[in-house]
Amino acid sequence: MNNFTFYSPTEFVFGRGTESQTGELCKRYGATRVMIVYGGGSVVRSGLLEKVKESLQAQGISFCELPGVHPNPIDTKVYEGLELAKSFQPDFMLPVGGGSTIDTAKAIAAGYYYEGDFWDFYIGKAKPVKALPLGVVLTIPAAGSEGSGNTVITNTRTHVKNGLRMPMLLRPKFAVMNPELTMTLPAWQTASGISDMMAHILERYLSNTPEVQIGDRLAEGMLLAIMEMAERVMKDPMDYDARANIMWCGTIAHNDTCSLGRQEDWFSHAMEHEISAEYDVTHGAGLAVIFPAFLQYASTHNPHKVAQLAHRVLGVADSGNPSHDALQGTMVLKTWLHDVLHMPVTFAQLGIPSPDLELMNTRLHKLKGEILNGYMQLDAAATLEIYKLALD
Amino acid sequence: MNNFTFYSPTEFVFGRGTESQTGELCKRYGATRVMIVYGGGSVVRSGLLEKVKESLQAQGISFCELPGVHPNPIDTKVYEGLELAKSFQPDFMLPVGGGSTIDTAKAIAAGYYYEGDFWDFYIGKAKPVKALPLGVVLTIPAAGSEGSGNTVITNTRTHVKNGLRMPMLLRPKFAVMNPELTMTLPAWQTASGISDMMAHILERYLSNTPEVQIGDRLAEGMLLAIMEMAERVMKDPMDYDARANIMWCGTIAHNDTCSLGRQEDWFSHAMEHEISAEYDVTHGAGLAVIFPAFLQYASTHNPHKVAQLAHRVLGVADSGNPSHDALQGTMVLKTWLHDVLHMPVTFAQLGIPSPDLELMNTRLHKLKGEILNGYMQLDAAATLEIYKLALD
Numbered sequence: 001m002n003n004f005t006f007y008s009p010t011e012f013v014f015g016r017g018t019e020s021q022t023g024e025l026c027k028r029y030g031a032t033r034v035m036i037v038y039g040g041g042s043v044v045r046s047g048l049l050e051k052v053k054e055s056l057q058a059q060g061i062s063f064c065e066l067p068g069v070h071p072n073p074i075d076t077k078v079y080e081g082l083e084l085a086k087s088f089q090p091d092f093m094l095p096v097g098g099g100s101t102i103d104t105a106k107a108i109a110a111g112y113y114y115e116g117d118f119w120d121f122y123i124g125k126a127k128p129v130k131a132l133p134l135g136v137v138l139t140i141p142a143a144g145s146e147g148s149g150n151t152v153i154t155n156t157r158t159h160v161k162n163g164l165r166m167p168m169l170l171r172p173k174f175a176v177m178n179p180e181l182t183m184t185l186p187a188w189q190t191a192s193g194i195s196d197m198m199a200h201i202l203e204r205y206l207s208n209t210p211e212v213q214i215g216d217r218l219a220e221g222m223l224l225a226i227m228e229m230a231e232r233v234m235k236d237p238m239d240y241d242a243r244a245n246i247m248w249c250g251t252i253a254h255n256d257t258c259s260l261g262r263q264e265d266w267f268s269h270a271m272e273h274e275i276s277a278e279y280d281v282t283h284g285a286g287l288a289v290i291f292p293a294f295l296q297y298a299s300t301h302n303p304h305k306v307a308q309l310a311h312r313v314l315g316v317a318d319s320g321n322p323s324h325d326a327l328q329g330t331m332v333l334k335t336w337l338h339d340v341l342h343m344p345v346t347f348a349q350l351g352i353p354s355p356d357l358e359l360m361n362t363r364l365h366k367l368k369g370e371i372l373n374g375y376m377q378l379d380a381a382a383t384l385e386i387y388k389l390a391l392d
Numbered sequence: 393m394n395n396f397t398f399y400s401p402t403e404f405v406f407g408r409g410t411e412s413q414t415g416e417l418c419k420r421y422g423a424t425r426v427m428i429v430y431g432g433g434s435v436v437r438s439g440l441l442e443k444v445k446e447s448l449q450a451q452g453i454s455f456c457e458l459p460g461v462h463p464n465p466i467d468t469k470v471y472e473g474l475e476l477a478k479s480f481q482p483d484f485m486l487p488v489g490g491g492s493t494i495d496t497a498k499a500i501a502a503g504y505y506y507e508g509d510f511w512d513f514y515i516g517k518a519k520p521v522k523a524l525p526l527g528v529v530l531t532i533p534a535a536g537s538e539g540s541g542n543t544v545i546t547n548t549r550t551h552v553k554n555g556l557r558m559p560m561l562l563r564p565k566f567a568v569m570n571p572e573l574t575m576t577l578p579a580w581q582t583a584s585g586i587s588d589m590m591a592h593i594l595e596r597y598l599s600n601t602p603e604v605q606i607g608d609r610l611a612e613g614m615l616l617a618i619m620e621m622a623e624r625v626m627k628d629p630m631d632y633d634a635r636a637n638i639m640w641c642g643t644i645a646h647n648d649t650c651s652l653g654r655q656e657d658w659f660s661h662a663m664e665h666e667i668s669a670e671y672d673v674t675h676g677a678g679l680a681v682i683f684p685a686f687l688q689y690a691s692t693h694n695p696h697k698v699a700q701l702a703h704r705v706l707g708v709a710d711s712g713n714p715s716h717d718a719l720q721g722t723m724v725l726k727t728w729l730h731d732v733l734h735m736p737v738t739f740a741q742l743g744i745p746s747p748d749l750e751l752m753n754t755r756l757h758k759l760k761g762e763i764l765n766g767y768m769q770l771d772a773a774a775t776l777e778i779y780k781l782a783l784d
Binding site: 001002003004005006007008009010011012013014015016017018179210211212213214216217218220221222224225226228229240241244245248249252257260261 | 393394395396397398399400401402403404405406407408409571602603604605606608609610612613614616617620621632633636637640641644649652653
């Protein structure tokens, strides 16, 4: 096991009706002027936004609003938010929504105190040293952004989707999580979110760092719980407890609970980012396409963790042949993603029958280097093969 | 799933050599005058105390020392510490040791700002509103006190062992955790610690709150990892990775990771506290005696969670008869505690062939009420039966 620091100081306030505590929580964390960030109509239609505003007003907290964040959040919305922040001068950010909304708010929080272009942070040209604090009201369990210091933004000029990781500076102070708010999510969005959180766990699970048995067991437990609850929630979207289990899994999948003491592998996420940056697909759906291909490739080239996953999570009996079992597990997972989550698991099913694999692959290695050095050593030929395995 | 708040803001700095960061961490959390609290000789003999002092000196932090904390920490040491604190006026507490040392430091931290007797906090007569902040250098993985706001102290006049739970006020700011420091622990202490942390998980697992599948899976994963690693560490005390896995399990067993959204059952702990308060036995050993008896009783009276444990963790095949499987699982665990950990699993093996069960039982219910209302409803007759099941 490698040395590690585990620091997850977000206060998670979880359960029915918890959104009414938003104002109180903002106040406790020092907010007096709040910028509310949100997406489209559902937050408004459901009455959630109104409730949040009322709870702010009840605490004497003033606020401004930045609506209109879209899935796959983009730089132009961040610039708009930074303009608004300049005039309103908030001392606290409050995204109400899912990962896109939170990531946009984090970008504004980091950019607020910076003289230059906030994008500098996302290309490693500069590092934020100060940021506005933020709290979150979560409505879509998926990205895990409510418990992480991570943010991902797409540059609309270059089509590059880049991430920034500031575990101390950009981790939310609190996250209000009411599973009831997720009951009206469309099935597609629910399923994409589940796909995303499963990928977050697998990226941590796929590691060559030996001897992190507790991390493996925690990750396997999360996957078992998610898969059991996903089957329920896809049948009955109003199943509160299934929603609750899934919502919490989405958070701990990404707050480092199962990352401890090992190198993670974020290259399937990176491979997906190229897909969604180019074709604007839903992130979780892109992952459902890439992940089985990634595991299939691993089954031949480095099967041991995939075989363990197959045995402990996917119901594959141990045949003594890791490659065989890994491949069988991959097929179980691929079928499950398709049959239970109704996710696309190939480019063709994603509606992109002829993707420009060379373009994405070139961008991928331009961004991440010649060799992706993670669970496997992947050069351009290897990643191209993985992209091809995802074709159909 | 019940509503819950999860808030675990301790910064865990884990791995080889991390004790050299102690001074730096103290400084980061605002310490200028530190009271070091520790137990007996091993912290001195190993050179750890010297290293910690050097790292404080390197940061210009002054300190005083309170040595001599014994296992099953007692009120008189707290009074001694409070006297010392009055003259030295520390602004930060730094226990270096295991649960007893940390719990003593927490009691001093809470008592420091209180005019009355610190024991008032432990009998519910008063509630601390302010406490000295504390950081921890952990040397014995067991109690989980490094990641919790809990402290347990024994009153030497009344033989009552009472707890105080202040998740916000008494949770350590940081915990330095170097598994190497645990390699020289005697086998008995290693095994007692493992027994203690397994009990912490089981107390959270045994719950009637339905639909917390993720909490169950996390708890099961922790138990699987602990049992695998325990077998290794009992064979080879110098097995770093086994030590590391166990050390981290001890923390997450008690920092609420697997408590989310359900009522816990702390009555086997309470039953053990009566044993160690009366007979001054090692807490983990007392738990190894009480827990199998508790599970055996549950196998008849409320088997469902014990049966699930048997199926998912203890290798018992599902026979369709929960009571049968629960009892079989109990026996597997009891045998494992005895054969692998070399723990006593009966009062007789604990060296108390004729314990005063009536006395302990009376004290238990005087402290906890007529009915212990947890995973089971236990009146005095029921707890007496459990004590009796532990006789031999």
